[in-house]
Amino acid sequence: MFKLSLICPMYKVSGYLPDLIESLLVGANSPQVEVIFVDDCCPEGSGDVCEQLLNSFSRRVEFQWQLLRLDVNQGLGEARNCGMKLASGDYIGFVDSDDVVMPSYWATLHDSIKLNNRPQIIEFGYSEFRDYENISVESKLRLPYKSCFQPFYTGFFAWSRIYRADLIDGMRFIHRTYEDIAFVSSSFINAQSIFLVNEALVGYRKRSGSITAHRNSSYSCILANLVDAYSRLNSKIRDDGRFSALIFYKIFVILLKGTRIADRSERRSFFLKCQPPISEASEIFFGSGALGFFRRQLLSLALVIGVRY
Secondary structure (H helix, E strand, O other), rough: OOOOEEEEEOOOOOOOOHHHHHHHHHHOOOEEEEEEEEOOOOOOHHHHHHHHHHHHHHHHHHEEEEEEOOOOOOOOOHHHHHHHOOOOOOOEEEEEOEEEEEEOOOHHHHHHHHHOOOEEEEEEEEEEEEOOOOOOOOOOEEOOOOOOOOOHHHHHOHHEEEEOOOOOOOOOOOOOOOOHHHHHHHHHOOOOOOEEEEEEEEEEEEOOOOOOOHOOHHHHHHHHHHHHHHHHHHOOOOOOOOOHHHHHHHHEEEEEHHOOOOHHHHHHHHHHHHHHHHHHHHHOOOOOOHHHHHHHHHHHHHHHHHOOO
């Protein structure tokens, strides 16, 4: 028997909770699942809404659940950390309160654990949908690729994997925007066994007001955190060329996305903010060879064009 602890932070999401809880009642409704809802001092009463919904479904609810209320707002990362302290499962996973789990979520994960000798990480696909769309795996399906550098391809989302509890024992989310990057990177680097499920098990809601839905200067936080996370973990990796190539690719893609920022002042601000982390990445990852020189020059040119045009 394997138990899964799902950590679900809540902040200003009361309108999305019915969708999430309905999905849990279909896709994770098992005594082997515990869901830890963390009310991050929600001003609109998400914790109360969550509790009322669960009590109204008391005859249907088979998963274990508890509601943790924080006295002050601490942000997504720290809310997850608080939930992890209460987790008692053999595996720990995360679900965002505005997303949903698919009907086969726990059944697929349980079989993956049982049939594959308890891998340390189980990674799965997800399906994107908009606020106004019906949830379906055909919306925009993203599935894992077979690679030792999976997060570069499948995204640095903490919720698109579950982690064996002993793997992430002592690990915590750092307090910053896009805190998933460091957590996912650390877990993959330390893991000895990873199993990939080629199925979408989470519905990822693309909210119209979210940072990733708009190309603004906040997107530079992704770049800064990507470089910071990998610079701190660089000593643990024996690079055969692929690592620096992927770092370069990821940075270049982010710069290209920055060119889509409509407002010129915002666009200029974005590229100016990108300069320090790119300079750091150049020194750490790209080396002194011809290829490293070419990558540095190309990124420098992109920055100059981005700031001036």
